[in-house]
Amino acid sequence: MTVEPFTLPIARPGPTMFERFAPGAWRVFIGLVIVAVLMIFIAPVAILIVTSIRPASGIYYIWRGTEFTLQNYVEVLQQPQILHAMFNSFVMATLATVVSLGVTVGSGYMLSRFTGRIQKTWFATIYVFRTVPYISFVLPLYLVTTNLRIYDTYLGLLLPHIAVHVCFFSWLMKGFFDSINPSMEHAALIDGCTRWGAFRRVALPSAMPGIAALSILSWLWTWNEFLFALILTGQRTPMITSTMAQFVTETGTEWNLMSATAVLAMLPALLVTIFGQKYVIRGLRM
Amino acid sequence: MAEVILKSVGKAYGSHPVVHDVSLTIADNEFVVLVGPSGCGKSTTLRMVAGLESISSGTIQIGNKVVNDLPPKDRDIAMVFQNYALYQHMTVYDNLAFGLRNRRVDEATIKKEVEHATNILGLAPLLSRKPFQLSGGQQQRVALGRCIVRHPQVFLFDEPLSNLDAKLRAQMRIELKALRERVATTSIYVTHDQVEAMTLGDRVVVMKDGYIQQVGTPLDIYNRPKNRFVASFMGSPAMNFINVDLIEEGGRTRAVAKDLSIAVPERQVASLSGHGNRSVILGIRPEHIHLGAPAEDLGTTFRGELTVTEQLGSELVVGTKVADTLIMASRIAPETELKLHEHAPFWVDPKAIHFFDSKTEAAIR
Ligand SMILES: Nc1ncnc2c1ncn2[C@@H]1O[C@H](COP(=O)(O)OP(=O)(O)OP(=O)(O)O)[C@@H](O)[C@H]1O
Ligand SMILES: [Mg+2]
Numbered sequence: 001m002t003v004e005p006f007t008l009p010i011a012r013p014g015p016t017m018f019e020r021f022a023p024g025a026w027r028v029f030i031g032l033v034i035v036a037v038l039m040i041f042i043a044p045v046a047i048l049i050v051t052s053i054r055p056a057s058g059i060y061y062i063w064r065g066t067e068f069t070l071q072n073y074v075e076v077l078q079q080p081q082i083l084h085a086m087f088n089s090f091v092m093a094t095l096a097t098v099v100s101l102g103v104t105v106g107s108g109y110m111l112s113r114f115t116g117r118i119q120k121t122w123f124a125t126i127y128v129f130r131t132v133p134y135i136s137f138v139l140p141l142y143l144v145t146t147n148l149r150i151y152d153t154y155l156g157l158l159l160p161h162i163a164v165h166v167c168f169f170s171w172l173m174k175g176f177f178d179s180i181n182p183s184m185e186h187a188a189l190i191d192g193c194t195r196w197g198a199f200r201r202v203a204l205p206s207a208m209p210g211i212a213a214l215s216i217l218s219w220l221w222t223w224n225e226f227l228f229a230l231i232l233t234g235q236r237t238p239m240i241t242s243t244m245a246q247f248v249t250e251t252g253t254e255w256n257l258m259s260a261t262a263v264l265a266m267l268p269a270l271l272v273t274i275f276g277q278k279y280v281i282r283g284l285r286m
Numbered sequence: 287m288a289e290v291i292l293k294s295v296g297k298a299y300g301s302h303p304v305v306h307d308v309s310l311t312i313a314d315n316e317f318v319v320l321v322g323p324s325g326c327g328k329s330t331t332l333r334m335v336a337g338l339e340s341i342s343s344g345t346i347q348i349g350n351k352v353v354n355d356l357p358p359k360d361r362d363i364a365m366v367f368q369n370y371a372l373y374q375h376m377t378v379y380d381n382l383a384f385g386l387r388n389r390r391v392d393e394a395t396i397k398k399e400v401e402h403a404t405n406i407l408g409l410a411p412l413l414s415r416k417p418f419q420l421s422g423g424q425q426q427r428v429a430l431g432r433c434i435v436r437h438p439q440v441f442l443f444d445e446p447l448s449n450l451d452a453k454l455r456a457q458m459r460i461e462l463k464a465l466r467e468r469v470a471t472t473s474i475y476v477t478h479d480q481v482e483a484m485t486l487g488d489r490v491v492v493m494k495d496g497y498i499q500q501v502g503t504p505l506d507i508y509n510r511p512k513n514r515f516v517a518s519f520m521g522s523p524a525m526n527f528i529n530v531d532l533i534e535e536g537g538r539t540r541a542v543a544k545d546l547s548i549a550v551p552e553r554q555v556a557s558l559s560g561h562g563n564r565s566v567i568l569g570i571r572p573e574h575i576h577l578g579a580p581a582e583d584l585g586t587t588f589r590g591e592l593t594v595t596e597q598l599g600s601e602l603v604v605g606t607k608v609a610d611t612l613i614m615a616s617r618i619a620p621e622t623e624l625k626l627h628e629h630a631p632f633w634v635d636p637k638a639i640h641f642f643d644s645k646t647e648a649a650i651r
Contacts, residue, residue, distance in 0.1 A: 183371035186338050189358040190365050191432070192388030205375040 052259035059255045072260035082261060085243035088154075089229075090268060092239065093222040096158055097215050100165035104218075105211060107166065108173025109199060113182060129167040138231045145232055152234040160228055165218045172217075176210030177203065209280050216276035223269055240265050288349035288362075288439040288472055289314050290335065295344035297330050297496075305330050305496045307344070317466060317473045319487035321480060323519070327496040328476045329444055335474060336442050337361050349439060359388070364433035365442040368449060370425040372417040378428050379413040385436045396435075403431040406468060423454045430462075434469055441473040447482065459485060480520045484508065492516045514567060514647035517640060523572045523603060523614045529644065530568045530609075532558060538585070541568050541641075543609035549585030551636040554650075558641060561650050569640035572603065575615035576633050577622065586634040592626055606632065 021030070051059055052072055058065045076082055111123055141160050142151070150156035180203060188198035204211075229239035244265065247258040290312040297305040305327040312318045320328040333339040335346055337358035345352050353361050364385070373381050382403060386396045404410045407427045417425055426446060433441055447455045447462075459482060466473075466486075477483055483490045484504045492499040492507060492515075500512040511517035517525045530541040532550070539550040539558060548568070550558060558566070579587065590606030590613065602618040615632060624630065641650040 181369060181371065183367045183369055184373060186336075186358075187365065187367060187371040187432075188373070188384070189338065190336060190361075190363060191385035191436075192359045194357070194359065197388075202373055206373075208375075 048259050048262055051255055052263045054256055056254065056256050072256045073264070076257055076260045076264065081238060082240075082243060082264075085238040085240045086265065086268070088237050089223055089240040089265075092154065092157060092161065093219045095154070096161040096165060096222045097218040099158070100162040100169070100218060101211065101215055103162070103166050104169045104173050104214065105204070105207070107170040108175075109177050109203065111170065111174040112177035113185075126167045126170055129163075130171070134164060135227060138227055141228070142231050151232065152236045154237060157228060157232050157237065157239070160232065161222050161225070165221070168221075169214055169218060172214055173207075173210070176207050176214075179210075180206045212276055212280045216273055216280075219272050219276075220269055223265075223272075289347070290440055290472055290474065291345075291347040292331075292335070293345045293347070295331065295334060295346060296342050297327070297334060297339060298342045303342075303496060305334075305342075308498055309344075310491060310498070310501065312472060312474065315470045315472055317475065317486060317488045318491060319475045319477060319483040319489070320491045320493060321477055321483035321519070322493035322499075324478060326493045328478075328493050331493075332365075332442050332444055332474055332476045335440070336363055336365050362439045363442055364436050364438040364440075365444065366426075366429045366433060366446040368445040370417070370422075370429045370449075372425055372428055372432075374417050377414050377416055378409060378420070381417070381428055382431050382435050385432065389436075399435040400431075403434040406434065406465065407431050422450050423458060426450065426458060430465065437471075439472065441471050443473065443475040443477075445477055446475075448477070448479070462486060480522065484520070490520075492519060494519075510649070510651075511640070512649055514569065514642045514649075517569050517642070517649070521571055523616055525569050525571050525640070526575070526611070526613045527642075528568045528570075528609050528611050528613070530566060532564045532566060540585070541566070543568075545590065545608050546588045548588070548634060548639070549636070550641075551639060554639065554641065557651050561643070563644060565644050566650060567642040567644050567647070569642055570613075570634055571638060572614040572616035574635040574638040575613065576635065577604070577615060577618050577630060578633070579631055580633045584633060584636050586636055586639075587631060588633075589629050589631050591629050592624055595624055595626065604630075606630070 053068045053070065054065070055067050055069050055071065058067050107122065107126075110119055137160070145151040145156040148156075150159075184206065185198040185202050188202040189195065193201060224241065225239075226241040226245070229242040230245065233239055233242060240261075244258055244261050247254040247261070290310075292308050292310045295305065295308045296303065308331055310318070320331060322328050330339060334341050335348075337353065337356060341354050345354055347353065348361055348363070373384060376384065379400060382400045383396045386399060391399075400413075401410075404413065407430060409424070409427055409431055412420060412424060412428075417428070420428065426449075429446070447458050450458060463486060475482070475486060487504055489501060490504050490507050491501050494515050500507055500516045502510075507516060508520050511520065511525075514527065518527070528543055528546065530543045530546070530548075533540050533542045535547075539555050541548045541550055588608060590608045592604055593607050593612065594603075594605030594614075596603040596605075597620060599620060601616060602620045602622055602624070603614060603616045604618060604624065605612050605614050607613075642648065643650055
């Protein structure tokens with residue numbers, strides 16, 4: 001499959017978009033606004049990273065002082081609990097994404113292409129679940145998981161996560177399929193496909209960029225999720241988010257260690273996003 | 287290659303009927319065009335033949351088989367969609383091969399068929415491209431190729447040219463016509479463009495509000511429209527309609543309105559006198575209204591103030607206000623000097639006068 005390269009039109013020198021939108025003195029003003037907005041986004045991450053390389057004594061005045069250390073990372077990485085939690089979160093995010101994706105894609109497709117009683121009921125169900133703040137599920141879920149004796153197990157956390165993924169992301173998936181013209185599938189039906197074949201061989205490949213974007217979203221959602229992790233897991237299957245919170249102790253918060261853990265926790269998320277984005281872009285270029 | 291027979295086919299969405307009692311026999315290798323305004327149910331009818339919509343009542347037969355309950359893949363048909371509906375993630379070659387691969391045809395045969403189709407359509411240099419790298423016209427050719435390679439019993443077209451610009455549309459129309467000679471197959475072609483209907487169809491089916499209005503050859507439909515709707519739909523500029531009263535005057539029947547009195551041609555007098563109502567609708571196509579005076583007195587002259595002129599280069603179209611209606615006259619020599627708001631003489635070709643019942647709007651013959 002060789003794709004012939006596009007010849008892009010030659011860029012002519014002219015006002016840049018920035019110059020066109022912000023001529024003259026506006027340039028300075030708009031420029032400052034852009035910097036300010038960027039600061040709002042960058043500052044928390046920057047502070048986190050700086051905190052993670054300051055000694056415990058330096059965390060309250062992080063912009064002053066010149067002591068920097070990697071000791072926090074060494075200390076954090078020496079705690080088996082943290083590595084264990086990272087591993088658990090990774091497995092949980094991946095499992096939940098893989099399992100829920102099948103359901104989400106199927107239900108999104110159904111909502112987009114079919115109308116009927118089942119579809120309406122299903123739509124109403126996930127709609128209701130979306131309108132209820134998910135915090136309110138946590139306590140009932142705690143009772144259910146303890147009753148089923150799956151409290152503090154992979155399964156006990158996996159099932160709620162899958163449910164949330166399905167309820168939250170079926171809508172997005174429906175949107176992706178809505179944007180794919182169904183006549184492509186009709187053409188496939190006429191070209192000899194069954195309904196299932198038209199879905200698998202035509203609709204699914206066309207939705208690939210959307211599905212890829214959605215997997216990143218689901219994965220990050222579970223990786224970052226805190227409330228379920230806090231309530232539904234304990235010592236046996238700790239998650240990285242709830243473990244991080246354990247640096248908040250009665251004698252004070254170990255900000256430096258917490259920051260180091262947080263920075264470490266950002267790395268897998270970053271990798272997944274970068275890897276996934278490549279896939280999304282490749283999908284878009286199909 | 288097969289006959290397609292629709293017997294009292296109807297379609298309703300819930301309790302809302304959109305196609306009523308459509309009966310139509312399409313002969314082997316015949317090219318039939320369904321034409322009508324937006325929302326008249328022509329796509330729905332076509333999609334019932336394709337199997338993309340269920341059939342609410344009646345039967346559809348392709349070849350000798352009733353296909354009501356057959357899924358599209360078993361009907362041996364091919365379809366071209368308005369938006370081409372190419373498989374976006376496949377190359378042109380794979381698009382063309384898709385249908386054959388589904389039928390487990392071996393790759394060597396596929397290659398041969400694809401080559402055959404690409405030669406006919408001039409697609410050879412594009413085979414390795416993806417649809418998004420093609421122009422609209424090229425995409426439409428691929429969609430046609432996808433049908434040709436399969437050698438189906440029936441071709442179905444749903445407004446295949448309406449996404450193209452005017453010039454390309456005219457060109458593709460001629461190509462389609464040429465293609466018909468090379469690939470003779472029973473075809474049903476849906477369009478809302480009366481020019482496509484006239485030029486492409488062996489027979490034309492005019493539809494309105496889910497009912498068939500008239501079936502006939504293009505000329506038949508143009509010259510002998512069954513009712514006012516068909517008469518107004520086919521032809522551009524559209525036929526002029528004037529409410530007239532029939533009056534006996536000096537032994538001749540005349541159609542009279544304010545500013546207008548036209549002698550009814552002999553051959554139409556009988557049918558009109560048999561018609562109870564004396565108020566009827568007079569229909570005249572713009573090309574049958576001429577500027578100036580006829581060589582001999584036909585009793586069909588009138589005068590009117592020029593209110594619109596349209597210079598098309600090849601012809602001049604003028605509009606004049608007669609009997610409170612804007613009457614268009616076309617095919618006037620483009621170099622004719624005319625001033626707006628001046629009064630000019632016109633005459634009507636008596637061979638081409640139509641009358642319609644003012645209530646039922648059916649043609650009076
Ligand atoms: N899924 C549907 N549910 C309800 N009504 C529908 C549905 N599909 C089509 N209709 C109605 O059926 C009628 C006929 O539609 P159809 O698509 O056949 O029109 P058409 O003649 O092809 O018009 P166009 O030239 O705009 O394509 C329309 O009034 C439309 O609103
Ligand atoms: Mg249509």
